[in-house]
Amino acid sequence: MPHQERRFNPYTENGGTILAIAGEDFTVIAGDTRQSEGYNIQTRYAPKVFRLTDKAVLAVNGFAADGNMFVQKVQQRLEWYAHAHNKPMPLKAIARLIQTMLYAKRFFPYYVYNILGGIEEDGSGAVYSFDPVGSYEREACRAAGAAQSLVQPFLDNQIYFKNQLPPPGGAHPRHLPLNDVLSLVIDSFTGATERHIEVGDGLEIYIVLAPNKSSVELERLPGVKRIQGTFDIAGDASPDVTAAAAAVGVTGEKMFVMRRELKKD
């Protein structure tokens, strides 16, 4: 009898899907809340999208234990940074930090696909997507996880207008308005829920608005909740207050979370 070695497998897949879309002055980062292993649903509410700073949100998908651990480690590094520099870390710096943290474990990786979304220092919406070992890229939109193959071609069509002709004499819009983006996100997830068994239960959408973007319309939508920032500046703050806040990296981005039910079968 040949000797058979049994080895502990440190990884598993926990299903679910995440998605992020950048607008001109906002970013939307979303994920479903189902967590499963094989055909077994472990929980119907396990968040995959996390607030990092007042203007950065991280979505993690893949092996949930690695994902949660990784988010904690990133949050710890961001806290150290804030204490050392007395300002929150800029988005593009967080992206590079995530790369180094992932690559540091190149030969025992975090089995996680990351999508980082938020507002850049110039006020533009940004999405950074990563592979498990840290290759990353700034994009306008990205889907990852179990239903990536279902959602990404739909996004190619609706966000990048792939295979669509521009209107006569015109061009395709470079960025879509917030309402259109929210509709596309909800459609993507209802579609993925319909056809993929690992997607469903709940949908959690984070919305980050650039400093000068009005939130009146957004706050009127059902199920939208404001997430208070670390330092909050009122919209009507005096120029002095705004300038002083800006000096310590507080620029007045607003963050919201929107929750929707998805099918549970």
Add this chain to the structure above:
Amino acid sequence: MSIMEYNGGSVVAMVGKNCVAIASDLRLGNQALTIATNFEKVFPVTDRIMLGMAGLASDVLTLRDRFRLLVNMYTIKEEREIEPETFAHLVSSTLYEKRFGPYFIEPIIAGLSKGSNKPFIASTDVIGCINFAKGFVVCGTATDKLFGVAESLWEPDLEPEDLFETISQTLMNAVDRDAFSGWGVVVHVITPEKAFTRYLRARMD
């Protein structure tokens, strides 16, 4: 190496208001090597029924010929055209005949029934288990992508031209994310009055 992915290719069919559409890509490959870019996977069965097949190209051709024979024999014996639903069962039993050494294709049937002009679509697995879907059916190497896009783009009761646009966009955007499908697409739309075929300029890579 999976036999079902050896040659690549994808097919999709959709139901509209008193019409159906069926479309395929045009690539024929040997794994990663593209052999031809004119390989259609949808074939006419009658004036109002079409059959699409994705999978092993050899079996696609063999079954195309076999179904031509079987439908001709049916037409002669019954002295009438075959109905889409009957044809779906013919496909099913032909595939199940080879239950323990199957043809490596997944077929899609699309057509209008003779009297009522009722649109009909169906697909089966490799051994002929029929799936009578309501809205759309897909098969091939871009199956999951097709499901994702079709689920979001398709809606009930589309007029022929709108159905054409929907199925075209669904197939093109799905195959653009699939390395084994693409190199152009062909779309067929069948209405009670007429049937038309269009070859679309798509990404050629």
Add this chain to the structure above:
Amino acid sequence: MEVSFALTGKDYVIIAADQNAARSIIKMKGDEDKIKALGSHLLMAYSGEPGDTIQFAEYVERNLRLQQMRNNHPLRPQAAASWVRRSIADSLRSRNSYSVNILLGGYDMAENTPKLYWMDYLGTQSDVPYAAHGYGSYFALSLLDREVQKRLVISFPSFRVKVVDAEGVREVDVDMSV
């Protein structure tokens, strides 16, 4: 380690195949003809499992000849291709299948058009303007480009080249020293 190429022009098909007969590392023969004339206007280049190739090629040759004698008319390229493909496809699901890859080129005297069919041992068939089998197929798009000779890892010393057009089948000499 065999290669065969074919392409169609305005009113002809040209087919080339290497001339090696080798068993693993030993080269048995350097003047093997791997292109059969299946009629006055039909050529078939065959490659694959040694033994199967010749057996199958002769089987095809004799059957097409029989068709011609019975009907007093040769099969057109399209019909011949269908028959050959079907023979391969049927054999694939038999106990002993033929492992033969084929390029079938012919001149259709009814339509006055050249025709070329690419077929593999699985019974896959494709109507193409140019084609290749073997490692040479990875260079198919640069066919007839002299780069083929330079870049191909296994560079064959000689090729047998045959043309079929309205005049019928004929062989052409190619100077490989260029």
